[in-house]
């Protein structure tokens with residue numbers, strides 16, 4: 602048990618309350634944007650890479666309101682040792698923005714369960730502005746980050762920064778890109 606003062610049930614209740622309070626605290630213009638994002642992106646006549654960045658921009662806008670409901674902060678990087686799945690369009694986005702190219706041959710490798718992400722440098726994300734969708738969504742709502750420690754990561758689940766229309770948009774973008782499958786970031790870079 603990671604936090605002797607709280608059972609999992611108690612911690613999950615706090616996380617659910619935090620997520621609800623966060624959702625309720627959002628400016629209505631932002632909630633409406635989230636509710637319409639999938640439809641808007643489906644109709645939009647623009648390159649799929651631009652759609653991905655529109656989606657990321659909305660997630661950034663939402664994240665700007667989450668600070669008081671999460672222990673996530675720069676310097677905490679437990680989740681950067683978890684598996685990170687990326688799609689082709691996100692790989693292109695990272696390549697374009699960082700100048701770092703994918704490995705010439707992508708092979709699925711066996712590795713120890715909690716291998717740090719290749720973009721984790723000096724304890725922080727070195728591609729923060731273009732970090733993948735799953736990293737943007739991984740904002741915990743628990744009281745502390747104790748529950749995020751790798752030894753607890755797969756035993757307990759909590760609400761994340763996850764919204765129906767945003768998740769739907771991500772799936773739509775991957776399908777529209779023509780390469781919807783997901784690869785492990787450590788196999789690609």
Ligand code: SF4
Nearest residue numbers: 681718720721726736
């Ligand atoms: S891309 Fe960045 S945020 Fe995502 S796991 Fe890697 S270092 Fe962490």
